[in-house]
Amino acid sequence: MTSSDSNPLQLGSTVPNFELSVYDPVKNDFGTISLDEIKSQGKWTILFFYPADFTFV
Amino acid sequence: MGAVLITVSTDTQFVHLAWRRHEKSLENVQYLMGADPSGKVSRLFGVYVEDAGLALRGTFLINPEGRLLNSEVSFFNMGRNIDELMRKFKANLYLAKKPAEACPAQWKDEGDKTLTPGPKMVGKVHEALAK
Numbered sequence: 001m002t003s004s005d006s007n008p009l010q011l012g013s014t015v016p017n018f019e020l021s022v023y024d025p026v027k028n029d030f031g032t033i034s035l036d037e038i039k040s041q042g043k044w045t046i047l048f049f050y051p052a053d054f055t056f057v
Numbered sequence: 058m059g060a061v062l063i064t065v066s067t068d069t070q071f072v073h074l075a076w077r078r079h080e081k082s083l084e085n086v087q088y089l090m091g092a093d094p095s096g097k098v099s100r101l102f103g104v105y106v107e108d109a110g111l112a113l114r115g116t117f118l119i120n121p122e123g124r125l126l127n128s129e130v131s132f133f134n135m136g137r138n139i140d141e142l143m144r145k146f147k148a149n150l151y152l153a154k155k156p157a158e159a160c161p162a163q164w165k166d167e168g169d170k171t172l173t174p175g176p177k178m179v180g181k182v183h184e185a186l187a188k
Contacts, residue, residue: 009102009128010125011125011128012125013124015125020091020092020098022091024090025077041061044059044118044119044120045060045063046118046142047091047098047117048064048137049065049099049116051066051109052067053066053076
């Protein structure tokens, strides 16, 4: 597997589609979300990565 | 506000459910909690730390056309400022509507002074901001 740093996303470039399994607290259910889906709704995407649940900060 | 906020960690969606139910300070959370246990999406954005199997504290702003317009990455032990995230989002929203303008350093919210870069402004930014 190639290093994760070999193709970092550059600012200004187009993000390829990705999909994530999600927990939706409003529906209280699991589901999936994809970038394509959000784009088709004409919305912005804000991705907020963090290390782990049940931790601090 | 026209955006979908997704938090992402390498925990599974089951852990997200448990955390959301258990932690009082998450009571009012309504955003989607994304699961990236394989690290695939974290690697795509360059925030996956292989040795730890965890994602760094990265925030990425993508416009409706799929273009990455802002990124901020911090190490594990420093939290991000949500006001700053809102400021960046509002600035990008505004600039998407006004592509000929620029938000200067002091810009905080819609209604604040912007700049319209051009030959006349070269060397005269101070005057432009003072007007």
